[in-house]
Amino acid sequence: MPTVAWLEQLPACVVVIIAGVLRYANAAALHLMEAQAPDDFVGRPVVDFIHPLDLHRVLARIRRAEQAAGANPPTEFRAYSCRGRTLMLAMSSTHLQDSGAGSVLASFLDMTERAAMETRLRETEENFQRMMNTMQDVFYRTDAQGITRYVCPAVKNVLGYTAEEIIGLPAAAFYPDPAEREALIAAIRKHGFVRDFPGRMRRKDGTVIDISISTQALRDEQGQYAGVEGIWRDITERKNMERELERLATRDSLTGKLNRRSILERLEQALDQRRDRREQPSLFVLLLDLDHFKRINDTHGHAVGDQALCQFVETVERQRRGDDHFGRLGGEEFLLILEGVDLAEARQAAERVRLAVERTNIELVEGLTTQLTVSIGIAQMQPGDRRPSDLLERADRALYKAKDLGRNQVVLEVPAAN
């Protein structure tokens, strides 16, 4: 058939189809279709080159072009080259006037590369989604303003909110203490990333969970801070275990108060803080020892004695100021540490405890109560005191005086130098 010379120079592929047979293909089309010679392609039916699954759709387009005057919109389909390679083509077709009935002019573009890229992109996206869907930890991303832009579905298990409920909200909204998020962002801005940064978040049901955050800063093309991206993990169970271990290591198992080691540690810290001060330190210890406690054990048994000890501890606890440390040294001997008070206040505090114990009905068994009394020795830290024992020895002497004086007394040990 007659051809136009410039069609041979056109980089786009052009073919003419008459009655379903390829009658013309320009050089670009022959090249794309990997024809060794024009006859490999031209003169053969179109159906030879179209993937069976797309054949119906393509033939319908060609038929429409054969009849209609207007152009067909582009359609994508799979085709075979002359060498059997699968290609993805986008074809536009129109009726070719002056070449007789059933003539179609079609041009097509090679979309194989793009299709392969789309497949790869889709696979990458599917892999990403699969990974996000199976993750137990929470992957998230915020923008420079701290607005959550992505969060994976695991957030539902961890925070109780769906990802959709969270996306678009400020990440700070889920921190019980905004200062904790500010500290996190400051660390990320400073170092570019954080690993296992401790924090807390509030769940939808209001409970607060412990989390560990590993996150890095995102930068835009100009190197400007563009938000953060990372993972946070619910570590509440681990933290609870650590807290329980800490409690077991520092608390007395019967009364739940600080054990001997911990209360002595607090005393040592209090001494350290005041060691080099010249003025009279405002630190007092009150050594508390129950009077005739053996009688309770001997009369009612050890288990009842345990209950009585716990009730005594609750009585003292009710008198204790928030800042005072209270612990069990052993047996029925306890220690109260008072800081930032003067002598008169320390005496009053001791007297308050003594009176409260005396006035409390201790229930031994159902329907049977008794009163306990406590003797208290007080000692004040002196400028030369170095170790807890310096102070405790004086408190012990005061306690013995209290016992000697008939018990249920408060005695202050005045250092020899005073």
Ligand SMILES: Nc1nc2c(ncn2[C@@H]2O[C@H](COP(=O)(O)OP(=O)(O)OP(=O)(O)O)[C@@H](O)[C@H]2O)c(=O)[nH]1
């Ligand atoms: N139930 C119970 N008793 C304890 C515990 N620790 C020490 N005790 C008892 O506390 C009593 C202390 O007796 P003592 O040292 O003679 O002192 P006390 O009877 O309180 O007499 P004074 O201190 O001299 O007023 C003993 O019977 C101990 O067995 C405890 O954990 N539970």
